[in-house]
Amino acid sequence: MTQFTASSQTDDLPEAMAELAGEFHALPQKDRLQLLLELANDLPDLPERYEGKLDQMERVDECQSPVFLAVEVDQDDDRVVHLFLSAPPEAPTTRGFAGILHESLDGLPAAEVLAVPDDAPFRFALAEAVSPLRMRGMVGMLGRIKRQVRARTTLDERQ
Amino acid sequence: MTTQTDTQRKLAAYAHPERLVTTEWLAEHLDDDNLVVLESNEDILLYDTGHIPGARKLDWHLDLNDQYARDYVDGQRFAQVMGERGIGRDTTVVIYGDKSNWWATYALWVMTLFGHEDVRILDGGRAKWIAEGRELTTEVPEVTAVDYPVIERDDSRIRAYKQDVLEHLGRPMVDVRSPGEYSGELLSMPDYPQEGAMRGGHIPGAKSVPWSRAANDDGTFRSREELEALYQQEQGLAPTDDVVAYCRIGERSSHTWFVLTHLLGFENVRNYDGSWTEWGNSVGVPVER
Numbered sequence A: 001m002t003q004f005t006a007s008s009q010t011d012d013l014p015e016a017m018a019e020l021a022g023e024f025h026a027l028p029q030k031d032r033l034q035l036l037l038e039l040a041n042d043l044p045d046l047p048e049r050y051e052g053k054l055d056q057m058e059r060v061d062e063c064q065s066p067v068f069l070a071v072e073v074d075q076d077d078d079r080v081v082h083l084f085l086s087a088p089p090e091a092p093t094t095r096g097f098a099g100i101l102h103e104s105l106d107g108l109p110a111a112e113v114l115a116v117p118d119d120a121p122f123r124f125a126l127a128e129a130v131s132p133l134r135m136r137g138m139v140g141m142l143g144r145i146k147r148q149v150r151a152r153t154t155l156d157e158r159q
Numbered sequence B: 001m002t003t004q005t006d007t008q009r010k011l012a013a014y015a016h017p018e019r020l021v022t023t024e025w026l027a028e029h030l031d032d033d034n035l036v037v038l039e040s041n042e043d044i045l046l047y048d049t050g051h052i053p054g055a056r057k058l059d060w061h062l063d064l065n066d067q068y069a070r071d072y073v074d075g076q077r078f079a080q081v082m083g084e085r086g087i088g089r090d091t092t093v094v095i096y097g098d099k100s101n102w103w104a105t106y107a108l109w110v111m112t113l114f115g116h117e118d119v120r121i122l123d124g125g126r127a128k129w130i131a132e133g134r135e136l137t138t139e140v141p142e143v144t145a146v147d148y149p150v151i152e153r154d155d156s157r158i159r160a161y162k163q164d165v166l167e168h169l170g171r172p173m174v175d176v177r178s179p180g181e182y183s184g185e186l187l188s189m190p191d192y193p194q195e196g197a198m199r200g201g202h203i204p205g206a207k208s209v210p211w212s213r214a215a216n217d218d219g220t221f222r223s224r225e226e227l228e229a230l231y232q233q234e235q236g237l238a239p240t241d242d243v244v245a246y247c248r249i250g251e252r253s254s255h256t257w258f259v260l261t262h263l264l265g266f267e268n269v270r271n272y273d274g275s276w277t278e279w280g281n282s283v284g285v286p287v288e289r
Helices: A015-026 A029-042 A092-105 A110-114 A132-158 B006-012 B023-029 B060-064 B075-083 B099-113 B125-131 B162-168 B179-183 B224-234 B252-263 B275-279
Strands: A068-073 A081-086 B035-040 B056-058 B092-096 B119-122 B173-175 B242-246 B268-272
Touching (some): A015 A029, A015 A092, A081 A092, A092 A132, B056 B060, B092 B099, B099 B125
Parallel strands (some): B035 B056, B035 B092, B242 B268
């Protein structure tokens, strides 16, 4: 897999993501974990239509814990993206990563989601707090989100 | 005289019962002088969601592994990691964690490389403590750092390197990974990323005894009798055998190393921490499927 290095660049990130990255950078290392934990706690529950239907969602294999993902794209002009992520409470780090992506990307137009750089997970100053090894999970989640958005938007264009 | 509870009786039957404590025991001894509780998890944030009162966090990756070389920390760094958690050379340390204590037994094994004498595992780990509704807190204890001596790590007795395993071929070896990893069908644990090794299979002659067979559903260890039936009767291992255990990166095999060494009293068990992520990537080593 591609090796990314940590960076504090945020000007090529969507606004909400850049803001969140800035928040992480402003904190000392220990408090970054607390913020990650808050994001884990804030990850919304799945809506009823996905409850108990993990088999209809995509499994994020890059994560050490079971994480499931569903992406919906509106049929409007902006093609607004909606993200649905599920991870168990026993895996707060993974939930935190899902929380970052949800907070950053949910509700954005498809084009903006697709424009997010693949190394965005390394812009949150988390690699040294949680170890680079564990960042792989968020890279996997982002890659799968973008792939689903791409599939959903190109599929519709063909119809 | 107090009546022994079933769990105390279960512990007393092990070869080295002093290596395990029960949740009841720990709850009563949390305020003991010279006792430090460490939480060692796979998920680095789990401690921050709530932990046993007074417990200190230990991260297997950041605190016990060298950050550049694939190796454990040296004596200097180990002394720092222990000292800043208030652990002295004669402190009693109780470790617990998630995933049936994989990372707790891993931490105990690393502490044993440095010869820390009194280090124990909480039987059932984090899951059992929570299941029993015992107290958790998010309050991080204020710790006064103490001096821990700089001890040279001794890799000769309980750690096996690749070369040791090559020389060991033909003698007892236990592959503690899942059956799919042993057969070569999977390169990693089911549900975990399928990466980390170029080749699938196992080291020739290794017996397949998944670590989980030594654990009950609640994360506690199986009884002495059950463990003897498994490793000694079924697998034909003897406590005097020279045994090497391995898995993918050495965490699950720490669990089996603990079981064989401290619960069954095997005298010569080494953990091959390079495990499949080294063997399965090595050029020219034999692989069996």
